[in-house]
Amino acid sequence: MHKLPQEVYLCCGIDVSAAELEVAVEGEGGRWRQRSFSNRASGHQALILWLQKSRVPVRVCLEATGLYSLDVALALHAAAGIEVAVLNPKMVNRFAATLCRSKTDPADAQVLAEYGRRMPFQSWHPPQRDALELRAVTRHIAALTKQHTQQSNRLHGCSASTTGSRWVQQDLKRSLRDLKRRMEKMRHCALTLIAQNADLHSRFALLLSLPGIGEISALNLLGELTLLAPGLTVRQWVAHSGLDPAHHQSGTSVQQRSRISRAGNRYLRRALYMPALVAVRHDPHLRAFYQTLCARHKAKLQALIAVARKMLHAIFGMFRAGCHYNGSRLFPTLVMAP
Numbered sequence: 001m002h003k004l005p006q007e008v009y010l011c012c013g014i015d016v017s018a019a020e021l022e023v024a025v026e027g028e029g030g031r032w033r034q035r036s037f038s039n040r041a042s043g044h045q046a047l048i049l050w051l052q053k054s055r056v057p058v059r060v061c062l063e064a065t066g067l068y069s070l071d072v073a074l075a076l077h078a079a080a081g082i083e084v085a086v087l088n089p090k091m092v093n094r095f096a097a098t099l100c101r102s103k104t105d106p107a108d109a110q111v112l113a114e115y116g117r118r119m120p121f122q123s124w125h126p127p128q129r130d131a132l133e134l135r136a137v138t139r140h141i142a143a144l145t146k147q148h149t150q151q152s153n154r155l156h157g158c159s160a161s162t163t164g165s166r167w168v169q170q171d172l173k174r175s176l177r178d179l180k181r182r183m184e185k186m187r188h189c190a191l192t193l194i195a196q197n198a199d200l201h202s203r204f205a206l207l208l209s210l211p212g213i214g215e216i217s218a219l220n221l222l223g224e225l226t227l228l229a230p231g232l233t234v235r236q237w238v239a240h241s242g243l244d245p246a247h248h249q250s251g252t253s254v255q256q257r258s259r260i261s262r263a264g265n266r267y268l269r270r271a272l273y274m275p276a277l278v279a280v281r282h283d284p285h286l287r288a289f290y291q292t293l294c295a296r297h298k299a300k301l302q303a304l305i306a307v308a309r310k311m312l313h314a315i316f317g318m319f320r321a322g323c324h325y326n327g328s329r330l331f332p333t334l335v336m337a338p
Helices: 041-052 067-078 089-096 105-118 129-160 166-195 198-208 215-225 234-241 266-282 284-295 300-321
Strands: 010-016 020-026 032-038 058-063 082-087 245-250 254-260
Touching: 010 041, 010 067, 010 105, 020 041, 020 105, 032 041, 032 105, 041 058, 041 067, 041 082, 058 067, 058 105, 067 082, 082 089, 082 105, 089 105, 129 166, 129 198, 129 215, 129 266, 166 198, 166 215, 198 215, 198 300, 215 266, 215 300, 234 266, 234 300, 266 284, 266 300, 284 300
Parallel strands: 010 058, 058 082
Antiparallel strands: 010 020, 020 032, 245 254
């Protein structure tokens, strides 16, 4: 959809839940027009018709709430005269603290409309269908892996105890076999999807060239990174991952240690952690970078997070240039430790 050229537009906020959409549109004299619609295809069409009655362009703001917000965002993006912005819930929450103390669905919808009126508006671009499916599959694999770990821990605890039930142990073993079979099936589906898409296939091969990234990590990373808008900068990639530093200081009395913001995609942060842990052991450039930070009295975890952020920089450059990993390009002046 083309960007709306008009200067006059209405601001609309939508609070999304599983069943309903609470909608607020600014009106004349500071009044609000509010209605509720079902979060179904019929409700989406009714919402679009209601917004289009205004005869002026409409800018809609809603929070990213996973699958609950995706369908309505896609429907609004395809409609004429409507622009959509899908916002980070943490950003909206901080903005709301300056406007409203109440926490209700109608109040949240008004806050989102105010956000669209006062803050820079960035239109949302829907991702490709293959990218959406890949993310759904990789996140399902991550959920199955978490269940497998939990069941493994339960089996270990049950086996270590003399009071453990033999029937419980047998059931846990069956459950683990089933989870493993399902994970392998989902990985096969993800690899088949990647093989059928030339862009995904090339990016997957680039990820595998980076030290510390194996097939599973590459799937998890590709599932999250492929949905990012193509025009983002590397700083925006880092901010999206929540690996950007957050400083807390005021005057001379408040000087807290810097930390990562965590105001981003937790799946992407998790997918980068293990590759960073492996890379500092096997890649000479990343190991030298890690050791340099430790020599500057950085905590080991702090240095490891910096390595994960540096790896994200490397992936950004690899995707943009279409070339495999080259540590000497990432650290041209770094003297590698023996």
